[in-house]
Amino acid sequence: MTRSQPRPAERPGTAPGPPVPRAGTGARRGPSEQTRRRVFLAVGALVERLDHRSVTVDAVARASGVGRSTIYRHWPSRQVLVLEAYSWTTNRVTPLPDTGDVVEDLRVYLSELAFCTSFGGAAPTVAGLLVDALEDAEFAVAFRRVLVGERRRAFATILARGQQRGQVRPDLDRDAAVDALYGALHHRLLMSGQPVDGPFVAALVDVVTRGLVARPADDGSAAAARTRERPRSAD
Amino acid sequence: MTRSQPRPAERPGTAPGPPVPRAGTGARRGPSEQTRRRVFLAVGALVERLDHRSVTVDAVARASGVGRSTIYRHWPSRQVLVLEAYSWTTNRVTPLPDTGDVVEDLRVYLSELAFCTSFGGAAPTVAGLLVDALEDAEFAVAFRRVLVGERRRAFATILARGQQRGQVRPDLDRDAAVDALYGALHHRLLMSGQPVDGPFVAALVDVVTRGLVARPADDGSAAAARTRERPRSAD
Structure with missing residues (x-):
């Protein structure tokens, strides 16, 4: 949690609040x-x-x-x-990847988030903040903007870059894709209590990137293939 | 906590607990x-x-x-x-669909769940029960088994039937697919506060069934038009 490297606002996960002079300006726009x-x-x-x-x-x-x-x-x-x-800490330990491959970017970012929530006080902190948000409508606004919103923007950025590179289908509903990816992680962490680990990340990325529908190339059975005839080929 | 075995298993979402004689048996295995x-x-x-x-x-x-x-x-x-x-109430209003088409079954079941969480005291009840579960490890076991577990089993049954019919790829990690589908719904309900409605269900089913990766047919100038070309209607 204490890894250090100065990060100017090069990515969407960065918390707002510009640096202000240390003292005496009276601007009071945020802490230094x-x-x-x-x-x-x-x-x-x-x-x-x-x-x-x-x-x-x-x-x-x-x-x-x-x-x-x-x-x-x-x-x-x-x-x-x-x-x-x-x-802020989560942003520091989950730099937004840019490998040139959307599937790899999602895998790296989800792995970082999974790692981040799997040690120290992270899972109870997320849970505790969620409890506070569920019981306090005013705090819920901050919770959604800061914690949920910054992570959602990171996923959306990865997907948008993938669309620019032609790796993500252009008609994708990015919001729903982020719901599925990020929601699955929180579902395990908070609702089901299942592990948030490497095999989970690999399986989740596989499902959300490839989809669950069988395509003709998935097996050799002609009958089976006919029932799921689709205009696009497998992967 | 005091019930013992599955009811006539007409569907996985059904809560367990066999009918017992109204009085006097001393078995005390569950309420009538x-x-x-x-x-x-x-x-x-x-x-x-x-x-x-x-x-x-x-x-x-x-x-x-x-x-x-x-x-x-x-x-x-x-x-x-x-x-x-x-x-129990959720099970009554979300009968497990069996239309013969896995995409349609997922759409129907998610729509029922979405409807179910969008009226009356449902969302605050889920939130309140989750808060209780996060603060009480013993209750968390019941919460995960009853509320989360029964819904997860319903999704898994839909997917398993789809695999038997050759509509779902055989190598799918069903757990991860359920995480993505069910997790997205809870993510909106509890974390992001976005609406859980028809357009959300349609977009989520689209992402998780088809996947987000662009396929060869998605390329080129007419990409957007071709992408929507599917044997089944998308909504």
């Missing part, structure tokens, strides 16, 4: 990059050690060396602080 | 069909009128005419009662 980094790293470390509900603003202030009032000025609540820190 | 029906209908009506957390055993006893002690004998907690009633 340095403050965000110190605060978010402190939250990440605390989440790793504690339940995310135990990550108080006081504890973050102590761990980061950033004052309580500064934290409250930029993050209206403990929940939003944990949310933004979680999303 | 009549008791289950009265209790579950009462829970359903209360959930429609109130938040699911307000559905107390006392209120259910009053509304159903079934005694508190009988209810507690068969359902260990208010949570399990709401869970089983919700799943």
Whole structure:
């Protein structure tokens, strides 16, 4: 959770909020990059050690060396602080891949997300934030915009690039494809409790990229082939 | 939690629990069909009128005419009662389709589920039960077995029938396909807050059955027109 590399806004997963001068401008548009980094790293470390509900603003202030009032000025609540820190950290460890192949990009990105949710306090943090969102309509807006929205944009970017390269069919409903890919991961993590691991990622990418319908090339049976006669060939 | 074996298995979505003699056998293997029906209908009506957390055993006893002690004998907690009633009701309004065409079966079943989660107290009930499951590991087991498990089995049955008919590719990972289909629905309902409606179902079935990868026929200037050329209508 503490891997470091400076990331300018080269990809859609990047949290908003431009760097502002450290002090004295009065613009107050957001914390400085340095403050965000110190605060978010402190939250990440605390989440790793504690339940995310135990990550108080006081504890973050102590761990980061950033004052309580500064934290409250930029993050209206403990929940939003944990949310933004979680999303920031996730973005750092799931750089948007660009291998030139949409199937490979999806596999890499899903593997990173799966890895990201499979260690430390990640799964309970997502679950806890979701619980908060389900019980608080105002926080739900932030939850959907930051955590869900940034990840959805990353998937959509991969798919759009694939369409530009002619690898993804042009009539694809990208939203539905993102629902299927990202939804499957959260379904396992939160609803079914099944493992979110390599075999899962491989199987999911296979289903969503190739589809589940049999095509003539799938077996040699002429009768079977006739029943699923389609204008396009297999893969 | 107190039921033991499958009912006459007319379909996988059907909740287990055989009818037992109304009284005096001492077997205590489960409530009678009549008791289950009265209790579950009462829970359903209360959930429609109130938040699911307000559905107390006392209120259910009053509304159903079934005694508190009988209810507690068969359902260990208010949570399990709401869970089983919700799943029972969902099964009643989402009969497993068997049209002979796997794409149509998926479309019908997803449409029923989507409809089912789009009215009354359904979405908040699913959300509330999930919150309970995320905060209570013991309840999570029941939640996954009853609510998630029964719906997953229904999808898997549709896919298995499709494989028997040669409509679904034999090498499909059915679990991953169910994750994508069912996960997408829950993702919208709980995570993204997007509508769970007819256009969503049509787009989701299209992605998961056909896949997102462009095939040779998708290329070229007339790609978009040719892509839509299919033996079955897409909606």
